[in-house]
Amino acid sequence: MNDKPIVVLTALDVEYEAVREKLDTPRVHRHPQGTRFELGRLAGGKCRIALGLVGKGNQSAAVLTERAITEFSPVALIFVGVAGALHTHIPLGDLVVATHVYAFHGGTSEDDGFKSRPRVWEASHGADQLARHVARDRAWADDGRTGKVHFGPIAAGEVVLDSKVSAYARWIRQHFNDALAIEMEGAGVAQAAHLNRSLPVVVVRGISDRADGTKETTDREQWQARAVANAAAYTVALAENLAGEERDRARSEANDPKGSTDMPGTTRNVAKDNARVGVQAGQVYGGIHVSSERTAPADPAEAIAGLAARLQQARTSGQLDEDTYQAAQAELAAASETLLTTAPQDMGAVTLALKKVRGLVADVAILAAEVGTIIALVQGLS
Numbered sequence: 271m272n273d274k275p276i277v278v279l280t281a282l283d284v285e286y287e288a289v290r291e292k293l294d295t296p297r298v299h300r301h302p303q304g305t306r307f308e309l310g311r312l313a314g315g316k317c318r319i320a321l322g323l324v325g326k327g328n329q330s331a332a333v334l335t336e337r338a339i340t341e342f343s344p345v346a347l348i349f350v351g352v353a354g355a356l357h358t359h360i361p362l363g364d365l366v367v368a369t370h371v372y373a374f375h376g377g378t379s380e381d382d383g384f385k386s387r388p389r390v391w392e393a394s395h396g397a398d399q400l401a402r403h404v405a406r407d408r409a410w411a412d413d414g415r416t417g418k419v420h421f422g423p424i425a426a427g428e429v430v431l432d433s434k435v436s437a438y439a440r441w442i443r444q445h446f447n448d449a450l451a452i453e454m455e456g457a458g459v460a461q462a463a464h465l466n467r468s469l470p471v472v473v474v475r476g477i478s479d480r481a482d483g484t485k486e487t488t489d490r491e492q493w494q495a496r497a498v499a500n501a502a503a504y505t506v507a508l509a510e511n512l513a514g515e516e517r518d519r520a521r522s523e524a525n526d527p528k529g530s531t532d533m534p535g536t537t538r539n540v541a542k543d544n545a546r547v548g549v550q551a552g553q554v555y556g557g558i559h560v561s562s563e564r565t566a567p568a569d570p571a572e573a574i575a576g577l578a579a580r581l582q583q584a585r586t587s588g589q590l591d592e593d594t595y596q597a598a599q600a601e602l603a604a605a606s607e608t609l610l611t612t613a614p615q616d617m618g619a620v621t622l623a624l625k626k627v628r629g630l631v632a633d634v635a636i637l638a639a640e641v642g643t644i645i646a647l648v649q650g651l652s
């Protein structure tokens with residue numbers, strides 16, 4: 271089964287908490303640069319979520335979206351948060367899902383005034399259709415939620431708008447008249463996704479104020495928490511649907527590999543003790559070309575570095591759990607260190623550390639085999 275997660279990003283703690291509540295026993299996933307994601311399945315559902323907090327603003331949203339995409343290779347990305355309404359027909363607590371995101375700050379300042387040069391990102395057709403379907407279905411509101419989902423453009427900039435009459439308010443009304451809501455992260459997220467082969471992104475915003483000078487009051491009345499609770503409920507339903515579509519797609523490709531340019535589903539083997547798995551295949555079409563997947567490096571240090579990278583991939587794909595991954599990396603680091611500081615005839619400690627790694631990754635046959643190859647390389651040094 272294809273088990274790539276859906277990445278869900280948020281800017282504020284109140285937004286993060288609203289989504290986190292929906293996860294069944296989330297576990298921390300630490301990025302080497304310090305970003306902490308939480309991975310978990312939706313309670314009562316099948317979809318895996320990688321949840322992250324990007325903070326306020328388009329810049330950090332773009333950087334951390336890029337980081338999340340690289341780390342998890344997700345099926346799709348959803349940004350969930352609050353926003354201010356730009357049209358009076360959208361009440362507090364309703365949701366706005368972006369059909370377009372305007373980066374409204376772009377422009378040129380000339381003698382006769384400021385000319386707008388916004389960047390615009392359009393939601394992908396498939397994601398937009400599915401988001402509308404989920405909104406119509408209203409199963410997400412089964413627990414009595416009354417919020418409505420509106421589809422339309424969202425304006426994303428670097429300011430919190432809390433006025434009807436300020437220069438910003440006039441500027442937005444004049445140039446982005448169809449924008450339904452205003453916020454500060456959608457443009458960064460959309461740009462990062464666009465640069466990643468146009469990964470499908472859905473921006474979901476719960477309306478928590480009217481961007482009209484009353485934000486302090488609506489914040490005090492807890493509208494952020496109320497609005498984002500609606501947004502999180504809708505997001506859960508959307509994520510399950512996005513993941514379901516991806517499963518259907520993977521299944522139909524596996525059943526009809528001729529119509530697909532990708533490899534059908536991956537076959538994963540678990541080899542224990544002395545068992546070995548040669549080739550296991552469901553159906554084989556056409557001529558068969560067999561070659562070794564990788565040429566093993568002759569240098570043990572290089573081989574250990576390659577293995578460290580593959581351990582990381584195995585952790586990301588869920589083949590290795592966090593504790594096993596950390597323990598294996600620690601042994602690998604010890605092996606590397608000893609390799610550098612020990613004479614070639616005295617490699618016992620390196621071999622021992624590598625054997626511990628092999629024991630730790632024994633459930634992932636391909637990794638265990640790779641460790642075996644490195645052990646042989648190291649033993650060949652002495």
Ligand SMILES: Nc1nc2c([nH]c(=O)n2[C@H]2C[C@H](O)[C@@H](COP(=O)(O)OP(=O)(O)OP(=O)(O)O)O2)c(=O)[nH]1
Nearest residue numbers: 281326352353354429430431452453454478479481
């Ligand atoms: N409800 C609402 N949310 C907005 C607006 N503009 C805006 O960027 N957002 C979204 C995106 C940001 O992540 C976040 C900003 O809201 P906030 O409550 O943190 O704004 P603030 O900086 O004035 O808040 P504070 O820390 O001063 O209390 O909410 C807006 O006008 N209304």
